[in-house]
Amino acid sequence: MSQQVGRVAMPAQDPEIRNKNFSEVALGYSEEMALIEASRCLICKNPQCVKGCPVEVNIPGFIQKLRDKDMDGAVKELKNKNNLPAVCGRVCPQETQCEAKCIKGIKGEPVAIGRLERYVADWDLARGMEMPTKAEPKHKKVAVVGAGPAGLTAAGDLAKMGYDVTIFESLHTPGGVLMYGIPEFRLPKAIVQKEIDYIRALGVDIQTNVVAGKTVLIDELLNEEGYECVFIGTGAGLPHFMDIPGENLNGVYSANEFLTRSNLMKAYRFPESLTPIHAGKRVAVIGGGNVAMDAARTALRLGAEESWIIYRRSEEEMPARIEEVEHAKEEGVHFQLLTSPIELKGDENMNLVSMICQRYELGEPDASGRRKPIPIEGDVFEMNVDTVVMAIGNGANPLVTSTTPGLMITKRGNIQADEETGETSRKGVYAGGDIVTGAATVILAMGAGKSAARAIDEYLSK
Numbered sequence: 001m002s003q004q005v006g007r008v009a010m011p012a013q014d015p016e017i018r019n020k021n022f023s024e025v026a027l028g029y030s031e032e033m034a035l036i037e038a039s040r041c042l043i044c045k046n047p048q049c050v051k052g053c054p055v056e057v058n059i060p061g062f063i064q065k066l067r068d069k070d071m072d073g074a075v076k077e078l079k080n081k082n083n084l085p086a087v088c089g090r091v092c093p094q095e096t097q098c099e100a101k102c103i104k105g106i107k108g109e110p111v112a113i114g115r116l117e118r119y120v121a122d123w124d125l126a127r128g129m130e131m132p133t134k135a136e137p138k139h140k141k142v143a144v145v146g147a148g149p150a151g152l153t154a155a156g157d158l159a160k161m162g163y164d165v166t167i168f169e170s171l172h173t174p175g176g177v178l179m180y181g182i183p184e185f186r187l188p189k190a191i192v193q194k195e196i197d198y199i200r201a202l203g204v205d206i207q208t209n210v211v212a213g214k215t216v217l218i219d220e221l222l223n224e225e226g227y228e229c230v231f232i233g234t235g236a237g238l239p240h241f242m243d244i245p246g247e248n249l250n251g252v253y254s255a256n257e258f259l260t261r262s263n264l265m266k267a268y269r270f271p272e273s274l275t276p277i278h279a280g281k282r283v284a285v286i287g288g289g290n291v292a293m294d295a296a297r298t299a300l301r302l303g304a305e306e307s308w309i310i311y312r313r314s315e316e317e318m319p320a321r322i323e324e325v326e327h328a329k330e331e332g333v334h335f336q337l338l339t340s341p342i343e344l345k346g347d348e349n350m351n352l353v354s355m356i357c358q359r360y361e362l363g364e365p366d367a368s369g370r371r372k373p374i375p376i377e378g379d380v381f382e383m384n385v386d387t388v389v390m391a392i393g394n395g396a397n398p399l400v401t402s403t404t405p406g407l408m409i410t411k412r413g414n415i416q417a418d419e420e421t422g423e424t425s426r427k428g429v430y431a432g433g434d435i436v437t438g439a440a441t442v443i444l445a446m447g448a449g450k451s452a453a454r455a456i457d458e459y460l461s462k
Helices: 031-038 059-067 071-079 085-091 113-127 149-160 189-201 218-223 255-263 290-301 322-331 398-402 442-460
Strands: 141-145 164-168 205-207 229-232 252-254 282-286 306-311 334-337 339-346 352-365 371-384 387-390 429-431
Touching: 031 059, 031 113, 059 071, 059 113, 071 113, 085 113, 085 189, 085 442, 141 149, 149 164, 149 189, 149 229, 149 442, 189 205, 218 229, 229 442, 252 255, 255 290, 255 387, 282 290, 282 339, 290 306, 290 322, 290 387, 306 339, 339 371, 352 387, 429 442
Parallel strands: 141 164, 141 229, 164 205, 229 429, 252 387, 282 306, 282 387, 306 334
Antiparallel strands: 339 352, 352 371
């Protein structure tokens, strides 16, 4: 097959159509597209792309199998390391990880590794997933707290090793941020559910509506329930607010609530879902990350006439993926940059009607490496809005940490854990993902779950 100079574009819904529905935006490669894109890979003997993968996928290995049209082999190579490949193929920031290290990217465009991963994973889902060969049962119990990306990955890997694994999830549906945070149009919930079904099929018992720190304590799992290790992957689900006047007004949401109502509780199907959500005519989303883009794009789909991103730095400093920013612009989201609200104003019924905004200019880089926003004295204006979504980050819910004696935490409330192993200050207790690092990406949480599973196996094998 002849070499393709540039990478194969991803087919997508038309922006004027997709901004009114919740169907998936990116449509996926056809077989022909996948084979053409796979032909661009150099199959390097010393693949740098693998070094950029937090879950250590043998990228040239699965691409070579794809090129050979050995789809069973491609699936096995991919799932040897990644328990959630259809998820990762959709939401993993490959452009800053594996693809950033691709040799092809030095003089041109890197291989579209994420799109090929999605193609192989979707092929596997379509034909009905096959289970890998598991190790002999070790007859040792491990508890996993939280059914998000970190917990699912740790549980899947431990089950493959032969451990008896139980996940305890506080919500009624497992999946964590994959279910409640990332919108349907970016990550269809049916895809997530199928990959969760795969984790269950490995032998993992998932118990929902169990709130660790309240329904059950970590000490009870270790001392009374017979678990020899516990992995904590509870994420960062405590939303941050700005602490400005008016945040108690009707029409002001955290991104967590706004997206959870839409994604997990299917508010966009109201009244069928019985979960209403107010998305007014003029919606302002505060923040510049992927969550902010998700909320702004969701608002349009819920019927907003205008949806705005309000961000206090420039577009260059935005932490959101370039692809998500581009999709938001294509769909009609407006961007008000170098701006931040300083007050929210309401009417006599406590309904939000406007916000007072401060304009900024950029100074020297701060601790994050981004240029620090500096208020421009006197440059203040009022913006009419009836919905505000705060998407400025999340912190760690203190429920688990405050009820687990001897568990050391940081000043920000995150669990202190070894970066390589996830080992905490409590013997037999490991942690990983956002509860350790603060809010980060799905794939980094998965990488932490994989590392912790390996460390738990070493600990229990002594």
